[in-house]
Amino acid sequence: MAMTENMGTSPVEMKVSDEVAISIQGMNKWYGTFHVLRDIDLTVYEGERIVICGPSGSGKSTLIRCINALEEHQAGSITVDGTLLSSDLKNIDKIRSEVGMCFQHFNLFPHLTILENCTLAPIWVRKTPKKEAEETAMHFLTKVKIPDQANKYPGQLSGGQQQRVAIARSLCMKPRIMLFDEPTSALDPEMIKEVLDTMIALAEEGMTMLCVTHEMGFARQVANRVIFMDAGQIVEQNEPEEFFNNPKSDRTQLFLSQILGH
Amino acid sequence: MSDTQQHSVAFVRTEAIPEREPPYTASGPLKWMKDNLFATPFNGILTIVAVYLIYMILSSALPWMLNGIWTTSSLAECRTVLDGAVGACFSVLTERWNQLLFGFKYPSELYWRPGLAFMLLFVAIAPVLFFDLPRKLLIFTGLYPFIAYYLVWGGAIGVPLVALAGCVAGAVFYQSFVARNFALGFLGGVIAAFVTWYIGGLFIPDGANNTAWMRAVPSRDLGGFMLNMMLGVTCVSLSLPLGIALALGRQSSMPLIKVICVVFIEFIRGVPLITLLFVASVMLAYFFPPDSTVDLFLRVVIMITVFSAAYIAEVIRGGLAALPKGQYEGADSLGLDYAQATRLIILPQALKISIPGIVNVAVGLFKDTTLVSVISMFDLVGMIRGPILASTAWNGVYWELLGFAAVLFFVVCYGISQYSQWLERRLATDHR
Numbered sequence: 087m088a089m090t091e092n093m094g095t096s097p098v099e100m101k102v103s104d105e106v107a108i109s110i111q112g113m114n115k116w117y118g119t120f121h122v123l124r125d126i127d128l129t130v131y132e133g134e135r136i137v138i139c140g141p142s143g144s145g146k147s148t149l150i151r152c153i154n155a156l157e158e159h160q161a162g163s164i165t166v167d168g169t170l171l172s173s174d175l176k177n178i179d180k181i182r183s184e185v186g187m188c189f190q191h192f193n194l195f196p197h198l199t200i201l202e203n204c205t206l207a208p209i210w211v212r213k214t215p216k217k218e219a220e221e222t223a224m225h226f227l228t229k230v231k232i233p234d235q236a237n238k239y240p241g242q243l244s245g246g247q248q249q250r251v252a253i254a255r256s257l258c259m260k261p262r263i264m265l266f267d268e269p270t271s272a273l274d275p276e277m278i279k280e281v282l283d284t285m286i287a288l289a290e291e292g293m294t295m296l297c298v299t300h301e302m303g304f305a306r307q308v309a310n311r312v313i314f315m316d317a318g319q320i321v322e323q324n325e326p327e328e329f330f331n332n333p334k335s336d337r338t339q340l341f342l343s344q345i346l347g348h
Numbered sequence: 349m350s351d352t353q354q355h356s357v358a359f360v361r362t363e364a365i366p367e368r369e370p371p372y373t374a375s376g377p378l379k380w381m382k383d384n385l386f387a388t389p390f391n392g393i394l395t396i397v398a399v400y401l402i403y404m405i406l407s408s409a410l411p412w413m414l415n416g417i418w419t420t421s422s423l424a425e426c427r428t429v430l431d432g433a434v435g436a437c438f439s440v441l442t443e444r445w446n447q448l449l450f451g452f453k454y455p456s457e458l459y460w461r462p463g464l465a466f467m468l469l470f471v472a473i474a475p476v477l478f479f480d481l482p483r484k485l486l487i488f489t490g491l492y493p494f495i496a497y498y499l500v501w502g503g504a505i506g507v508p509l510v511a512l513a514g515c516v517a518g519a520v521f522y523q524s525f526v527a528r529n530f531a532l533g534f535l536g537g538v539i540a541a542f543v544t545w546y547i548g549g550l551f552i553p554d555g556a557n558n559t560a561w562m563r564a565v566p567s568r569d570l571g572g573f574m575l576n577m578m579l580g581v582t583c584v585s586l587s588l589p590l591g592i593a594l595a596l597g598r599q600s601s602m603p604l605i606k607v608i609c610v611v612f613i614e615f616i617r618g619v620p621l622i623t624l625l626f627v628a629s630v631m632l633a634y635f636f637p638p639d640s641t642v643d644l645f646l647r648v649v650i651m652i653t654v655f656s657a658a659y660i661a662e663v664i665r666g667g668l669a670a671l672p673k674g675q676y677e678g679a680d681s682l683g684l685d686y687a688q689a690t691r692l693i694i695l696p697q698a699l700k701i702s703i704p705g706i707v708n709v710a711v712g713l714f715k716d717t718t719l720v721s722v723i724s725m726f727d728l729v730g731m732i733r734g735p736i737l738a739s740t741a742w743n744g745v746y747w748e749l750l751g752f753a754a755v756l757f758f759v760v761c762y763g764i765s766q767y768s769q770w771l772e773r774r775l776a777t778d779h780r
């Protein structure tokens with residue numbers, strides 16, 4: 087963490103529109119009787135880059151997994167790009183093809199090459215012709231700086247390369263929104279930087295991003311809002327400078343002192 | 349600590365170490381034997397015991413085999429020729445060769461038909477087994493069941509043609525409607541196939557079999573190793589898709605489908621195959637309309653298929669369970685629907701994990717086809733136990749006949765096992 091702490095030079099230029107990308111209202115979720123998410127209200131505008139942090143088990147992953155319906159919420163509403171998330175499978179598939187997601191453990195498909203990983207969804211979900219899908223895939227693989235690995239299998243790549251492939255794979259679907267769930271926490275420090283650089287580049291292009299991460303340097307440089315969660319609730323949200331320099335709640339102060347303290 | 353660090357610990361390498369040849373390791377047969385056969389006294393003893401056992405087996409079997417007689421016409425004649433010496437009487441194989449392969453009722457002038465079907469089998473399964481071959485060959489694979497049926501059974505050509513037309517109609521219907529709705533496409537396809545079969549059936553006149561170009565051969569005339577091969581190939585190729593469907597059904601989130609699959613699998617696995625075969629030979633007829641003469645071959649195929657599908661389903665369920673949850677989530681997050689995720693992401697990986705188990709079931713199934721001899725079908729074992737051993741000429745030649753059966757089955761099963769190992773290597777992409 088300390089490595090990336092001071093890599094931020096100047097915050098990325100803000101390009102936030104006032105169009106709503108994601109709107110979450112009064113959302114609640116239970117695992118059995120365990121109340122994981124409580125009264126979540128969150129509006130994300132197009133082009134906004136939000137970093138979500140909080141202690142382990144506070145429900146960060148659950149929150150962003152609810153947004154593309156990997157988890158089901160029981161109360162409240164989630165609207166993504168104007169589509170209301172309901173149990174209608176058509177809506178769910180539509181939202182999922184608009185929302186890209188990167189996981190902590192990459193979740194690449196080990197039986198397909200890098201190129202096939204990237205072209206699979208465009209070909210089958212978007213019905214893009216194979217040739218075109220491959221061109222797009224190469225475009226994004228070049229963007230994440232690994233075009234030369236296209237014909238290898240995920241098992242032959244380093245962790246950082248795999249995570250960049252995962253990002254490229256999501257980008258190939260031309261998503262309007264990207265979700266990241268601790269994309270760097272399974273990586274060595276050296277690889278963390280290459281993945282963060284990719285994400286910063288993405289942010290600079292104005293992608294709407296929701297990012298669960300403990301990379302505070304990244305948050306300072308890229309985010310235009312930091313959300314702190316604890317015990318399933320949004321405890322505090324603010325612009326990064328204010329959030330880090332002047333946290334309001336005790337819980338946030340404690341968390342920040344722990345995470346930045348060493 | 350301090351007294352060992354008399355000189356400075358600081359160290360800077362000034363020049364890179366050049367690459368060198370690997371060290372010379374002693375080799376040669378003596379070294380190899382010492383390393384591999386006599387590494388410890390205990391290993392040495394094991395080696396000597398093993399060599400002695402091999403010697404015992406070969407010294408008694410080799411003379412018997414090398415001294416074998418191939419040209420007499422009965423066991424008694426063999427004995428006279430051998431005149432007390434040790435030797436096998438392989439003449440039974442040469443004399444009953446056709447019976448062993450085709451059974452004793454298949455018309456001998458028609459042997460070329462199953463023979464040709466057998467040759468074509470290799471062409472048909474090649475593109476399935478070796479997927480680097482051009483995909484166009486799969487068209488022949490699709491046609492093969494109908495060709496093989498026509499070759500083996502003969503009779504009116506309308507039967508395989510109508511069967512083919514029904515399948516094509518079903519497939520076309522499915523293809524054109526599945527995009528709109530899977531259930532509509534699937535059910536519609538099934539209905540389209542049945543309608544085609546029904547209408548087509550009306551066009552096949554009664555007694556068409558008697559005037560056919562290819563003489564009709566009834567199922568009860570099939571026999572010998574041909575019958576084992578036919579049962580084996582048909583049942584393996586049917587039970588794999590059925591097993592996959594059952595395994596997916598067992599994982600289904602729809603409770604009714606799940607319960608049906610679980611009950612089916614558990615019931616079938618809890619019943620011995622021999623029982624199912626008896627059911628096939630005497631009782632299954634009750635389940636079909638009274639005047640329909642559902643062929644015994646078909647009934648046996650159903651039973652063996654169902655039996656091995658239950659096992660394959662459990663093997664594949666193991667493969668599905670071994671997949672990390674992240675694979676499902678990865679597929680979901682890209683917007684793939686259930687059918688796409690299953691076909692493109694889940695099954696390829698789950699099946700790959702299940703290959704050893706599936707091969708196990710397939711090999712077992714192939715050998716289990718010999719069980720049909722107890723319901724008086726004359727497969728290879730049935731031929732040996734029945735007509736051949738019971739004949740006065742060959743009464744008593746057990747070793748030669750059963751050894752021959754063993755060799756035939758071994759060759760096929762060993763082939764399957766070798767193929768599966770090749771397949772596993774070919775599909776290995778995890779580079780651990």
Ligand SMILES: Nc1ncnc2c1ncn2[C@@H]1O[C@H](COP(=O)(O)OP(=O)(O)OP(=O)(O)O)[C@@H](O)[C@H]1O
Pocket residue numbers: 117120122140141142143144145146147148149
């Ligand atoms: N499938 C599940 N069933 C029951 N409880 C769950 C399940 N998944 C998560 N939980 C619980 O929900 C809570 C929130 O989990 P979540 O994974 O969202 O936390 P997180 O904030 O992402 O934590 P971390 O930083 O460790 O990833 C945790 O207390 C966890 O134990």
Ligand SMILES: [Mg+2]
Pocket residue numbers: 146147148267268
């Ligand atoms: Mg988490």
